[in-house]
Amino acid sequence: MFTDSHAHLDGKRFDADRPEVLARAKQAGVTTILAIGNGDGPGTGTLDCAIQLARQHDGVYATVGVHPHEAALAKQEDFDELGRLARDSKVIAWGEIGLDYFYDHSPRDVQQRVFVQQMEMARATRLPIIIHCRPSDNCDNAWDDLLRLLRERWASSGLRGVLHCFTGSVEHARAALDLGFVISFAGNITYPKAQNIRDAASAVPLDSMFIETDCPYLAPVPHRGQRNEPAYVIETARQVGELRGLSREEVGQQTSQNFIQFFRPTKSG
Numbered sequence: 001m002f003t004d005s006h007a008h009l010d011g012k013r014f015d016a017d018r019p020e021v022l023a024r025a026k027q028a029g030v031t032t033i034l035a036i037g038n039g040d041g042p043g044t045g046t047l048d049c050a051i052q053l054a055r056q057h058d059g060v061y062a063t064v065g066v067h068p069h070e071a072a073l074a075k076q077e078d079f080d081e082l083g084r085l086a087r088d089s090k091v092i093a094w095g096e097i098g099l100d101y102f103y104d105h106s107p108r109d110v111q112q113r114v115f116v117q118q119m120e121m122a123r124a125t126r127l128p129i130i131i132h133c134r135p136s137d138n139c140d141n142a143w144d145d146l147l148r149l150l151r152e153r154w155a156s157s158g159l160r161g162v163l164h165c166f167t168g169s170v171e172h173a174r175a176a177l178d179l180g181f182v183i184s185f186a187g188n189i190t191y192p193k194a195q196n197i198r199d200a201a202s203a204v205p206l207d208s209m210f211i212e213t214d215c216p217y218l219a220p221v222p223h224r225g226q227r228n229e230p231a232y233v234i235e236t237a238r239q240v241g242e243l244r245g246l247s248r249e250e251v252g253q254q255t256s257q258n259f260i261q262f263f264r265p266t267k268s269g
């Protein structure tokens with residue numbers, strides 16, 4: 001039993017064979033998937049994409065939110081729509097939201113403002129948040145801002161969150177764990193150069209981690225370079241297991257249990 005805690009199943013790259021992709025996931029033992037609902041961004045009519053998927057497929061749950069890449073496109077009407085969508089019974093988290101200073105597709109001050117606004121909305125709807133954080137090369141700028149904003153604007157909510165596709169240091173992971181966050185590891189943990197990610201996955205307690213694909217991006221070895229899909233989350237489980245002397249099934253079981261305890265996704269109307 002495995003859980004893919006972060007998958008982008010909407011969009012063109014899965015339009016031709018989505019049912020087959022989900023069937024392969026089931027066959028591989030991936031029983032639960034969190035579909036990320038950023039869609040193509042505000043103003044594209046796709047902010048409900050994950051809800052649609054969750055309605056059509058058993059074991060699929062949904063998020064809503066504006067990705068930091070598209071923060072500059074978000075208008076008040078989009079926030080109003082998100083506020084409505086967040087009340088759907090399939091929605092179990094708000095995300096992915098956060099800061100991306102690597103691509104800087106939206107100005108950093110706008111990213112921060114839209115991030116804070118969505119934290120306030122998540123707090124109002126009592127949803128945990130899924131965080132995307134990517135700093136500029138060889139620097140901690142986005143981590144510094146992220147952890148400061150989480151401490152100032154989220155910690156008092158009493159709600160939790162997930163650092164998705166974790167690529168930070170052991171210190172960043174510890175700081176997030178102190179805030180009650182769970183750390184989610186993606187397929188890039190299998191890449192030869194990603195020793196920092198493996199170090200973090202060795203340090204994070206097994207009961208505070210998820211595994212994910214972030215598909216269609218970041219396919220793990222031995223599928224690297226191909227389109228990623230939920231079935232490949234077993235490669236991340238295998239890698240985490242290698243680090244900790246566990247089988248991939250044991251890692252799958254524990255991280256699935258973590259997911260259930262964290263989200264209690266019984267809210268499946």
Ligand SMILES: [Zn+2]
Pocket residue numbers: 096131132133164165
């Ligand atoms: Zn992300």
Ligand SMILES: [Zn+2]
Pocket residue numbers: 006008036096214
């Ligand atoms: Zn993502």
